[in-house]
Amino acid sequence: MAAEAQTRATQAAPSLIGSSGDTLREAFGRALAEIARENERIVVLDADIAGGTGTHHFRKEHAGRFFQFGIAEQNMMAAAGGMAHVGLVPFVTTFAVFCLRAIEQARLSIAYPRRNAKIVASHPGLDVGPDGGSAQALEDIAAFRAIPGMTVISPADPIEMAKATAAVAAHVGPVYMRTGRSPATRLFEDDHVFEIGKGQVLNPGTDATIVACGVEVARALEAAHLLEADGLSVRVVNMATIKPIDAPLLAACARETGAIVTAEDHNVYGGLGGAVAEALAQSHPVPIEFVGVHDRFGASGEPAELAEAFGLTAPFIADAARKAIARKKRGIS
Amino acid sequence: MLPAVALPHRSPEPLSFQGEHLRRLTALARIALEIRRLSLVGIYHAGSGHPGGSLSCADILAALYGAELAISPAEPQDEGRDRFVLSKGHAAPALYAAWAAVGLLDPAQVKSLRKLGSPMQGHPHVLDAPLAETSTGSLGQGFSAAIGMAIGLRHRHIPARVYTLLGDGELQEGEVWEGAMCAAHYRLSNLCALIDYNKLQSDDLNANIMGLEPLADKWRAFGWHVEELDGHDLGALLDALRRASEHGKGPSVLICNTVKGRGVPFMEGKPHWHGSVKIKEDEIFRALAALGMGEDEIREAVHGG
Numbered sequence: 001m002a003a004e005a006q007t008r009a010t011q012a013a014p015s016l017i018g019s020s021g022d023t024l025r026e027a028f029g030r031a032l033a034e035i036a037r038e039n040e041r042i043v044v045l046d047a048d049i050a051g052g053t054g055t056h057h058f059r060k061e062h063a064g065r066f067f068q069f070g071i072a073e074q075n076m077m078a079a080a081g082g083m084a085h086v087g088l089v090p091f092v093t094t095f096a097v098f099c100l101r102a103i104e105q106a107r108l109s110i111a112y113p114r115r116n117a118k119i120v121a122s123h124p125g126l127d128v129g130p131d132g133g134s135a136q137a138l139e140d141i142a143a144f145r146a147i148p149g150m151t152v153i154s155p156a157d158p159i160e161m162a163k164a165t166a167a168v169a170a171h172v173g174p175v176y177m178r179t180g181r182s183p184a185t186r187l188f189e190d191d192h193v194f195e196i197g198k199g200q201v202l203n204p205g206t207d208a209t210i211v212a213c214g215v216e217v218a219r220a221l222e223a224a225h226l227l228e229a230d231g232l233s234v235r236v237v238n239m240a241t242i243k244p245i246d247a248p249l250l251a252a253c254a255r256e257t258g259a260i261v262t263a264e265d266h267n268v269y270g271g272l273g274g275a276v277a278e279a280l281a282q283s284h285p286v287p288i289e290f291v292g293v294h295d296r297f298g299a300s301g302e303p304a305e306l307a308e309a310f311g312l313t314a315p316f317i318a319d320a321a322r323k324a325i326a327r328k329k330r331g332i333s
Numbered sequence: 334m335l336p337a338v339a340l341p342h343r344s345p346e347p348l349s350f351q352g353e354h355l356r357r358l359t360a361l362a363r364i365a366l367e368i369r370r371l372s373l374v375g376i377y378h379a380g381s382g383h384p385g386g387s388l389s390c391a392d393i394l395a396a397l398y399g400a401e402l403a404i405s406p407a408e409p410q411d412e413g414r415d416r417f418v419l420s421k422g423h424a425a426p427a428l429y430a431a432w433a434a435v436g437l438l439d440p441a442q443v444k445s446l447r448k449l450g451s452p453m454q455g456h457p458h459v460l461d462a463p464l465a466e467t468s469t470g471s472l473g474q475g476f477s478a479a480i481g482m483a484i485g486l487r488h489r490h491i492p493a494r495v496y497t498l499l500g501d502g503e504l505q506e507g508e509v510w511e512g513a514m515c516a517a518h519y520r521l522s523n524l525c526a527l528i529d530y531n532k533l534q535s536d537d538l539n540a541n542i543m544g545l546e547p548l549a550d551k552w553r554a555f556g557w558h559v560e561e562l563d564g565h566d567l568g569a570l571l572d573a574l575r576r577a578s579e580h581g582k583g584p585s586v587l588i589c590n591t592v593k594g595r596g597v598p599f600m601e602g603k604p605h606w607h608g609s610v611k612i613k614e615d616e617i618f619r620a621l622a623a624l625g626m627g628e629d630e631i632r633e634a635v636h637g638g
Contacts, residue, residue: 086485109474
């Protein structure tokens with residue numbers, strides 16, 4: 001069975017790992033401007049932060065399809081539902097915390113009527129950095145994941161961000177997608193394939209699997225290298241789609257490696273970790289360790305400092321993997 | 334039940350013949366009466382629902398569905414149709430009743446209101462009932478969705494108009510004023526909001542809960558074309574709707590002064606009948622009698638299948 005998952009492995013480009021890339025928000029904005037050349041129904045709704053969300057690229061190229069809603073996210077979110085109803089494909093863009101502000105509008109006016117509207121949230125997680133705890137959404141994946149029919153995506157690098165943006169534009173139905181504020185580690189080559197609902201094995205391994213999304217994918221790969229020095233073979237899965245979660249891949253990883261670690265820039269409650277635990281509890285219960293923010297609010301600091309302070313860096317992920325492997329060996333699931 | 338009334342279509346010209354005008358008002362009055370009756374029959378069979386705010390907006394809905402809205406019963410989903418959004422979603426019984434009264438829905442369906450498996454949910458859901466245009470029930474959102482529709486229709490060069498009905502208590506939602514700013518900013522002359530200003534909300538008078546006045550001044554200050562009128566005067570409603578459609582400079586709001594529970598004396602002006610309440614059998618008999626139904630007709634509506 002190991003071979004099965006291994007054949008699905010896409011190697012992260014080793015030459016690129018560690019090189020500082022574009023920000024995910026800029027990659028998103030550029031990609032959307034490009035995709036919109038082919039799809040005239042795509043419109044952008046902004047709440048006075050196009051400079052921050054990356055949609056300034058779209059505004060520059062498609063001014064007539066860029067709708068300013070001012071600092072009024074509730075009206076913007078529900079209006080997006082109305083715009084979708086009359087045949088447009090709205091991309092509602094703001095910071096992740098303000099998506100939370102308008103989540104009830106996303107629920108009633110977008111998800112419940114199954115509108116083809118996309119919510120794209122920049123500035124998620126501790127990755128926001130110096131703006132501090134008020135600006136760092138650590139609950140958004142959990143909250144949006146709980147809305148019926150809502151697809152939830154958190155790409156890992158600028159290349160994947162661009163591919164995911166194209167996939168989201170082509171997908172019919174409501175989507176919540178995270179971008180990111182800070183320069184992201186480049187992981188993939190231009191031929192990277194992104195498919196909604198499919199995880200990807202980036203590093204082969206048999207002792208445990210680290211399932212990560214967003215900025216944590218690069219740290220998970222680093223953790224796998226650290227563990228390799230200990231003689232441990234750890235698989236790394238990029239789970240860019242948190243909902244619908246790739247349950248078959250998770251089951252294969254649980255079966256083949258017997259121990260799981262999840263890693264996300266989000267509260268450990270209800271996000272990727274919750275989604276993975278729910279899926280495996282049903283199909284293949286094994287020890288799971290959760291790397292993320294442990295039910296706290298964020299704080300000011302540089303993203304790297306915060307990741308260290310809140311336990312999101314590679315050494316913490318590696319420790320979690322050792323713990324999961326130890327539990328597996330003791331037969332505790 | 335009254336026989337189905339033919340659907341009058343919007344006239345491109347102001348009504349010139351008094352006779353025609355009177356015939357039209359009479360037809361609309363019959364639609365309004367039918368909306369009131371069917372609303373209460375639906376709420377009675379459901380065992381819960383909001384009678385007060387359904388009765389207060391019956392004339393507004395009659396003017397809209399009976400005259401103003403360009404919706405073809407043969408092609409109710411035509412892209413060029415006018416859109417109506419019931420932002421005060423708790424008046425759903427009146428919305429379904431209005432559809433039934435103008436031939437867009439089988440009147441028998443109103444008896445399935447709020448029942449498991451019925452497309453007539455307690456608050457309108459567009460996937461169950463496409464004429465609802467969007468799902469409402471959380472105040473303020475239908476208004477914003479209507480704004481999005483108006484922006485989108487104009488962007489796509491579709492000349493349809495968008496209408497939305499708000500409750501007065503609904504105006505306490507901050508989202509409404511975000512939307513008010515937005516619609517004026519975009520000069521949405523294809524948008525007309527109507528306010529069912531019955532002065533009562535769930536627990537008490539608006540004025541005791543959170544005062545709204547000076548309401549017309551607020552909308553004017555936000556840049557809207559504002560009209561204040563008697564929301565039970567069908568002629569006044571038609572006139573104001575026509576002026577709104579001719580006002581090319583931006584969005585219009587019609588502040589319709591209404592009476593909660595209008596048409597059923599024991600419900601009029603009583604906050605009790607705002608909330609989701611159960612109408613008892615003796616009450617439905619009294620209410621439908623007050624709405625001019627004969628005893629046999631009432632028995633059929635109450636006990637019939």
